[in-house]
Amino acid sequence: MKVQTIIILVLAVLVIALAAKILLCGKDSKTCCAKQDAISNIMTRTSIRAYTDEALTKEQIDTLLRAGMAAPSAMNKQPWEFVVIDDKETLKSLKNLYKGARMADQAAVGIAVCGNMQNAIEGEGQGYWVDDASAATENILLAAHAMGLGAVWTGVHVSEDRVSGVKELLSLPEYVIPLCVIMVGHPAESPEVKDKYNTEKIHFNKW
Numbered sequence: 001m002k003v004q005t006i007i008i009l010v011l012a013v014l015v016i017a018l019a020a021k022i023l024l025c026g027k028d029s030k031t032c033c034a035k036q037d038a039i040s041n042i043m044t045r046t047s048i049r050a051y052t053d054e055a056l057t058k059e060q061i062d063t064l065l066r067a068g069m070a071a072p073s074a075m076n077k078q079p080w081e082f083v084v085i086d087d088k089e090t091l092k093s094l095k096n097l098y099k100g101a102r103m104a105d106q107a108a109v110g111i112a113v114c115g116n117m118q119n120a121i122e123g124e125g126q127g128y129w130v131d132d133a134s135a136a137t138e139n140i141l142l143a144a145h146a147m148g149l150g151a152v153w154t155g156v157h158v159s160e161d162r163v164s165g166v167k168e169l170l171s172l173p174e175y176v177i178p179l180c181v182i183m184v185g186h187p188a189e190s191p192e193v194k195d196k197y198n199t200e201k202i203h204f205n206k207w
């Protein structure tokens with residue numbers, strides 16, 4: 001085949017690819033693909049409870065914490081605190097504290113997402129710390145997934161025993177309440193994503 005023919009073929013493929021991208025995404029293809037990536041990240045996240053021995057880098061942990069702190073919070077109070085647990089003995093103790101944390105000793109890190117009552121809204125709005133810390137938690141789960149890591153939310157705050165156990169283990173001050181511990185690591189399983197979309201849960205204007 002002549003060099004000229006090859007060049008024409010390559011150019012033709014490039015033009016077709018570009019046209020397809022513009023047709024699928026419109027003019028603003030960069031924004032569109034970023035949106036598609038973000039939506040696909042949300043739709044494909046799933047809880048991961050088995051991890052390899054590989055550690056997380058400082059940069060990865062930093063990105064997860066930045067994602068957590070990018071969450072919205074009521075009156076922008078940001079009443080959250082994060083305790084990063086990478087000590088294997090502490091992770092083992094966590095595993096023995098509550099059944100939900102059975103994967104803790106395998107995780108590269110646990111991130112305890114807590115609410116600081118000294119920074120929470122005073123009065124009736126104080127309970128918003130749970131919403132704020134939950135938003136931070138979901139951001140971390142999504143960031144972990146986007147980074148190719150595996151993570152799972154393990155709930156703490158609804159059980160007095162779990163709260164006191166985690167508080168003691170992590171030496172939390174009295175005014176700091178653990179919402180959950182997120183276990184994170186390099187995934188050693190790839191469970192199927194659950195399809196939870198259910199039109200019966202959707203109501204327009206009135207129930």
Ligand SMILES: Cc1cc2nc3c(=O)[nH]c(=O)nc-3n(C[C@H](O)[C@H](O)[C@H](O)COP(=O)(O)O)c2cc1C
Pocket residue numbers: 045046047048049099100101152153154155194
């Ligand atoms: C508030 C809350 C508490 C949870 N606690 C635990 C837990 O203690 N241990 C656990 O393995 N998973 C826990 N999960 C993860 C759920 O089991 C999981 O999100 C659910 O089964 C849906 O699966 P998916 O995350 O793969 O979509 C918790 C999730 C939430 C939101």
